[in-house]
Amino acid sequence: MDRIRIIGGERLKGIIPISGAKNSALPLMIASLLTRQTLTLKNVPRLADVTLLSRILGNHGVDVTVVGKKAGQRTSDGQTFRLTAAEIVDTTAPYEMVARMRASFWVLAPLLVRCGQAKVSLPGGCAIGTRPVDLHLSTLQALGAEIELEGGYVIARAPSGLTGAKITLEKVSVGATHNALMAATLARGESLIENAAREPEVMDLATCLVEMGAKIDGIGSSTLHVQGVDELHGAEHTVLPDRIETGTYAMAAAITGGEVFLEGARGDLLQEALELLRRSGVEIEETATGIKVARNGHGLGPVEVNTAPFPGFPTDLQAQLIALMCMAEGTSTVRETIFENRFMHVQELARLGARIDLKGDTAVVTGVNGLTGAQVMATDLRASVSLIIAGLAAQGETVIGRVYHLDRGFERIEEKLSQCGAQIERLSS
Numbered sequence: 001m002d003r004i005r006i007i008g009g010e011r012l013k014g015i016i017p018i019s020g021a022k023n024s025a026l027p028l029m030i031a032s033l034l035t036r037q038t039l040t041l042k043n044v045p046r047l048a049d050v051t052l053l054s055r056i057l058g059n060h061g062v063d064v065t066v067v068g069k070k071a072g073q074r075t076s077d078g079q080t081f082r083l084t085a086a087e088i089v090d091t092t093a094p095y096e097m098v099a100r101m102r103a104s105f106w107v108l109a110p111l112l113v114r115c116g117q118a119k120v121s122l123p124g125g126c127a128i129g130t131r132p133v134d135l136h137l138s139t140l141q142a143l144g145a146e147i148e149l150e151g152g153y154v155i156a157r158a159p160s161g162l163t164g165a166k167i168t169l170e171k172v173s174v175g176a177t178h179n180a181l182m183a184a185t186l187a188r189g190e191s192l193i194e195n196a197a198r199e200p201e202v203m204d205l206a207t208c209l210v211e212m213g214a215k216i217d218g219i220g221s222s223t224l225h226v227q228g229v230d231e232l233h234g235a236e237h238t239v240l241p242d243r244i245e246t247g248t249y250a251m252a253a254a255i256t257g258g259e260v261f262l263e264g265a266r267g268d269l270l271q272e273a274l275e276l277l278r279r280s281g282v283e284i285e286e287t288a289t290g291i292k293v294a295r296n297g298h299g300l301g302p303v304e305v306n307t308a309p310f311p312g313f314p315t316d317l318q319a320q321l322i323a324l325m326c327m328a329e330g331t332s333t334v335r336e337t338i339f340e341n342r343f344m345h346v347q348e349l350a351r352l353g354a355r356i357d358l359k360g361d362t363a364v365v366t367g368v369n370g371l372t373g374a375q376v377m378a379t380d381l382r383a384s385v386s387l388i389i390a391g392l393a394a395q396g397e398t399v400i401g402r403v404y405h406l407d408r409g410f411e412r413i414e415e416k417l418s419q420c421g422a423q424i425e426r427l428s429s
């Protein structure tokens with residue numbers, strides 16, 4: 001299993017290109033199941049989750065082609081995918097595949113609405129709490145699907161199609177909103193989705209669906225009106241820049257006291273996180289082509305924050321923020337309100353000398369003068385990158401095991417960081 005080795009203490013300085021958002025690319029790829037025609041996606045990141053989802057979609061009959069490199073294209077430019085689901089040959093998503101990536105469960109709605117049936121394994125993904133799928137199922141039931149659970153599989157049937165309905169999500173859920181949107185676009189009549197997630201990746205999916213011929217009003221708000229259509233058609237869509245990757249590298253620059261330009265990043269996708277960094281003393285300048293992040297000379301102040309659905313502070317940046325606050329002057333409190341059990345990075349950060357007390361859903365982080373390199377273990381996608389952030393600031397050598405978690409969501413991370421002066425390398429085994 002690969003490991004990552006970091007010798008900490010170097011200030012990051014340079015340009016980091018921001019990739020397309022993983023959490024947009026995955027539902028957008030899944031949306032290709034909704035039409036016989038080709039959906040072309042640009043700016044798709046090179047990630048293990050994208051490769052795995054390509055295989056899963058291939059199993060359903062989707063032809064996935066990655067367009068070759070064109071003259072003048074850089075490695076940092078995203079890939080272009082063409083996805084064509086001319087015929088769905090298999091409506092079962094097997095355990096072996098879905099258990100490895102939670103988002104692949106989202107094939108349920110498009111398979112059901114296009115083929116009248118679907119059998120999808122209950123999901124896996126990052127071990128960050130129980131992560132139920134009740135909202136996904138009640139959404140489809142509201143649209144008229146019959147749902148059974150059997151042998152670890154969800155079996156959904158709607159032989160005469162789905163019918164538009166009012167769906168009120170009890171809890172804000174990104175995945176359930178994706179599912180509801182995809183199902184409602186091809187349901188008969190009008191649907192109203194209340195308490196919808198407003199995450200930029202939901203907007204990205206909704207925008208792409210509209211480009212494919214869907215009728216959706218209220219994009220960007222928590223109430224979505226969908227007027228069902230008979231069929232969708234092909235389209236070309238560019239994946240949003242990754243706001244979580246943006247926030248992660250901003251914090252990496254901040255912890256090293258460095259100065260980086262996050263090329264292609266969009267500040268409007270993570271205002272709350274950027275404001276928090278500014279309050280902590282990080283200089284942030286948003287430009288038309290990216291975001292400049294610097295911390296020149298002065299210390300970091302502590303913060304108090306709760307994770308929350310968009311536009312609040314994202315749970316996917318919680319681990320990275322805790323790593324950063326380990327080096328702040330004072331005590332920070334970080335409350336996780338979205339997922340229980342999303343503090344597995346805390347014990348690993350403690351191995352580097354961090355002082356963090358867990359009190360229920362809140363981490364109380366007392367800044368220390370310095371961290372010291374150690375051997376640590378990645379436990380989930382965002383936790384693993386928090387260890388990289390801490391390792392960049394720690395004295396001496398940090399070796400991070402189980403980096404396959406990282407490869408699921410961060411494109412060429414060691415390359416992007418070493419180009420800015422970090423001493424970081426992958427140890428292959």
Ligand code: UD1
Pocket residue numbers: 022023024026102103129130131132133134135136137171172173174175176197201315316338339340
């Ligand atoms: C997505 C993101 C993930 C991010 C999360 C929250 C992708 C691929 N993943 O995950 O990176 O951390 O949004 O921003 O886009 N819940 C239920 N019942 C359900 C569904 C969810 O109770 O049927 C709960 C979850 O346990 C959690 C909360 O709702 O407490 C939010 O989860 P949700 O927004 O659905 O997360 P995902 O879509 O899985």
